Amino acid sequence: MSITSNKLSTEQYNKNFQDIHPPFETIDAAKVEANRCLFCYDAPCMKSCPTGIDVPKFIKQITTGNVKGSAHTILSSNIMGAGCSKVCPVEKLCEGACVYNLMEEEAIPIAKLQRYSTEKAMEQQWQLFERKKNTGKKVAIVGAGPAGLSCAHVLSREGIDVTIYEKEKKGGGLMTYGIAAYKVTPSFCEDEVNYILSIGGITIQYEQELGKTIQLEDLRKKYDAVYMAIGVGLARKLAIPGEGLAGVVDAISFIYDIRNNGFNQVPVGDKVAVIGMGMTAIDAATQAKRLGASEVTMLYRRTQDEMPCTEVELNIAKLDGCKVIWLAAPKEVVGVNGKVTGLIAEKMKLGEPDAGGRRSPVPTGETFLLEVDMIIKAAGQTPFQQLIDNNNLENNQGKISSKNAVTNIKGVFAGGDCVNGGKEVVDAVQAGKDGASAIIQFLF
Numbered sequence: 001m002s003i004t005s006n007k008l009s010t011e012q013y014n015k016n017f018q019d020i021h022p023p024f025e026t027i028d029a030a031k032v033e034a035n036r037c038l039f040c041y042d043a044p045c046m047k048s049c050p051t052g053i054d055v056p057k058f059i060k061q062i063t064t065g066n067v068k069g070s071a072h073t074i075l076s077s078n079i080m081g082a083g084c085s086k087v088c089p090v091e092k093l094c095e096g097a098c099v100y101n102l103m104e105e106e107a108i109p110i111a112k113l114q115r116y117s118t119e120k121a122m123e124q125q126w127q128l129f130e131r132k133k134n135t136g137k138k139v140a141i142v143g144a145g146p147a148g149l150s151c152a153h154v155l156s157r158e159g160i161d162v163t164i165y166e167k168e169k170k171g172g173g174l175m176t177y178g179i180a181a182y183k184v185t186p187s188f189c190e191d192e193v194n195y196i197l198s199i200g201g202i203t204i205q206y207e208q209e210l211g212k213t214i215q216l217e218d219l220r221k222k223y224d225a226v227y228m229a230i231g232v233g234l235a236r237k238l239a240i241p242g243e244g245l246a247g248v249v250d251a252i253s254f255i256y257d258i259r260n261n262g263f264n265q266v267p268v269g270d271k272v273a274v275i276g277m278g279m280t281a282i283d284a285a286t287q288a289k290r291l292g293a294s295e296v297t298m299l300y301r302r303t304q305d306e307m308p309c310t311e312v313e314l315n316i317a318k319l320d321g322c323k324v325i326w327l328a329a330p331k332e333v334v335g336v337n338g339k340v341t342g343l344i345a346e347k348m349k350l351g352e353p354d355a356g357g358r359r360s361p362v363p364t365g366e367t368f369l370l371e372v373d374m375i376i377k378a379a380g381q382t383p384f385q386q387l388i389d390n391n392n393l394e395n396n397q398g399k400i401s402s403k404n405a406v407t408n409i410k411g412v413f414a415g416g417d418c419v420n421g422g423k424e425v426v427d428a429v430q431a432g433k434d435g436a437s438a439i440i441q442f443l444f
């Protein structure tokens, strides 16, 4: 057993990481599916989209060949509509709400149709929005992830100049650095950021980190308002003995390296354990397998009924050959010469429901050893608590406390993962829109 990079050939990597949901090749193929839409009067698909995209309208526009109009319908509600068409867990959102599910027929492939129109808009560089006359107002945004970019686009449309301060070298946030490579490629993310910026009036200052190279007080003096969109960056610790051994990595850094360094540069074990059962855990497990790990085992403290990922996501991991051990919690990492050789896990049983209504895992005292050479931690993220405290922002269990995007500091607004603790891209896009509305109300 060993942790090595370059386990596979270039062809094999490319095959393993190819697009998981291939697009429509032609408008006719898109029209066939679009014409199946029943255009329900109460559109449950639209109600279940956090950004409220008018799904029946954009699908109708595709049926008539009005792809530009369709892209405008999507992007005016969700400026990251192209990215969302690739990463949204649509089985629990728009497609999950499609009435065809009730008839036991295939739901309309809403995401694929959305992808068709929005990718055309990006390819053709259609500028679908016009900036209003410059208002003379200036807003600073911290973080160029989905929440920050969405807020910036709405403000720019209203004639407000925006400067985004981003600590990384690229924009897009977790979309660029965190999401599995078989869902979105780094080059697509770059194109999407550039497409958003093409409206004008938005500048991104890269490698600028709040708390280090820039300070909130200075931004407040220089700008008419500040929007905080810093996400939740840090992986939660397991807090068990042996966590410091070589071979224990966190899922976010593991995925960051895949996206930043290339497939053959990322070291992966032969036998890998992944702790957690959320979207991040699935992405880490499937990508470890696709990088060449011979065995990947996912451990989750509860049962399938309580898992945070969707059935579709679990099936991706299972189809990749990942194993799952339900009702098991990590207890100790064991190793030889400072390197991981195994994970001792404890069997759990389900107890009473917790505050969120999910039944809590209760230790049984019975343990077992899993022989592994790598452990990937994907048991949630912890917010940037210190940054929040240092800037005197009100702290809600480590997240920024805000009501309708308004924080305790006058002129400072917040939204996205840094407020909700970590949801999905589409929720962050909506948060950015809400933040922009609150800022506009404050400024005028």
Ligand SMILES: Cc1cc2nc3c(=O)[nH]c(=O)nc-3n(C[C@H](O)[C@H](O)[C@H](O)COP(=O)(O)OP(=O)(O)OC[C@H]3O[C@@H](n4cnc5c(N)ncnc54)[C@H](O)[C@@H]3O)c2cc1C
Pocket (backbone or CB within 6 Å): 087, 088, 089, 142, 143, 144, 145, 146, 147, 148, 165, 166, 167, 168, 171, 172, 173, 174, 175, 178, 179, 180, 183, 208, 209, 210, 211, 229, 230, 231, 232, 233, 251, 252, 255, 279, 280, 283, 387, 415, 416, 417, 418, 422, 423, 424, 425, 426, 428
């Ligand atoms: C591994 C993983 C996989 C995921 N997969 C999916 C998926 O398949 N589908 C889906 O819909 N969602 C997925 N999500 C969730 C989704 O990525 C997030 O909900 C979304 O990106 C949140 O957007 P945001 O703008 O609030 O934060 P982020 O995307 O985290 O963006 C925050 C930005 O702020 C910057 N920043 C942070 N601190 C500072 C600072 N001090 N100074 C300056 N800049 C700073 C960061 O570099 C980053 O660019 C996943 C999340 C993870 C971790």
